[in-house]
């Protein structure tokens with residue numbers, strides 16, 4: 001891995017920086033910087049603006065509209081995007097389903113769905129978890145039974161992020177009840193307006209509605225909406241999860257959050273001192289920066305190997321594990337720094353009280369990032385298995 005940037009790379013970086021500076025609406029930047037939840041329309045508009053400029057599907061191959069960038073360019077792009085406090089594109093379609101369709105979908109499925117993912121015409125949600133199947137995902141019981149040209153789906157999915165905004169769900173269903181439980185799972189695409197689908201909200205600890213439980217009762221789905229072969233769903237699910245986990249690591253966004261934090265920590269708080277003058281706080285900030293730098297180098301290694309055509313492997317679990325730990329640390333530090341700066345009796349505090357409230361929400365929601373995409377304990381098991389397998393093969 002060569003970490004020296006060429007003149008062409010630096011010119012590319014400037015071009016990206018200038019574009020985000022000129023095109024990211026100030027209101028959007030502010031909402032991202034303070035960790036607020038974005039509205040559906042804001043996300044759709046922003047995604048289309050990115051796509052217009054060729055900045056959305058940056059990890060896709062050129063044949064499907066990707067820019068054909070080198071790993072270095074992708075890295076620099078993400079750094080600049082995050083540093084501008086600009087949101088990333090919707091991950092469920094762009095980062096998760098897109099690569100799955102390219103690897104396992106039929107030509108008809110690719111032609112139908114990939115362009116619509118890019119334009120955000122379809123909003124996808126992920127129907128993996130069930131009330132009885134989270135970490136032990138292979139135990140899922142939502143069933144799809146063939147009936148004429150359709151499957152008839154019955155069951156329930158839970159913790160389904162943005163199901164209330166989604167037009168479609170990619171869903172793991174059980175098509176066979178005998179044999180190994182992994183072998184009876186299939187990957188089905190379901191339109192959310194089909195009769196028999198009921199989406200009910202779950203309000204999370206931050207007081208917001210991101211999550212849902214989805215009930216499916218005799219939902220008819222054409223057999224042509226199955227991705228891959230019947231019973232191939234487990235293989236596809238795992239492939240998708242490596243992409244999901246790599247993206248959850250969120251290195252560039254953590255770098256931007258740390259930069260915002262360091263800037264705020266250098267401002268005078270209500271006690272008349274800066275938090276950087278506080279030895280204990282300085283040490284915590286330095287530790288966060290060191291952990292983030294170590295994570296960044298691991299991320300670079302994964303990035304350079306995935307662009308060579310390989311799917312990210314168990315390294316994605318390492319990235320997810322370390323990336324989410326850093327996110328939680330930064331959210332906690334932001335809360336403390338914000339508390340100091342937003343102290344109501346400090347007249348010139350640069351942070352409004354409402355920003356502090358958002359920091360509290362973000363901190364509360366950050367507890368979830370070591371659960372979604374597979375809990376910490378599960379990632380550690382994945383890593384242990386992979387290391388033991390490598391050791392045994394030597």
Ligand SMILES: Cc1cc2nc3c(=O)[nH]c(=O)nc-3n(C[C@H](O)[C@H](O)[C@H](O)COP(=O)(O)OP(=O)(O)OC[C@H]3O[C@@H](n4cnc5c(N)ncnc54)[C@H](O)[C@@H]3O)c2cc1C
Nearest residue numbers: 126127128129134135159160161368371372373374375377
């Ligand atoms: C904010 C949020 C958004 C989510 N979005 C989605 C979504 O869009 N779509 C979707 O399908 N799912 C989603 N999920 C669900 C998520 O994937 C699951 O919550 C996660 O996989 C854990 O499953 P569980 O909640 O059933 O917990 P459980 O599996 O019941 O785990 C409970 C605890 O036991 C531990 N544990 C379980 N098994 C083991 C083991 N073998 N070894 C050691 N420890 C173990 C876990 O680490 C955890 O601490 C979301 C979750 C959250 C919190």
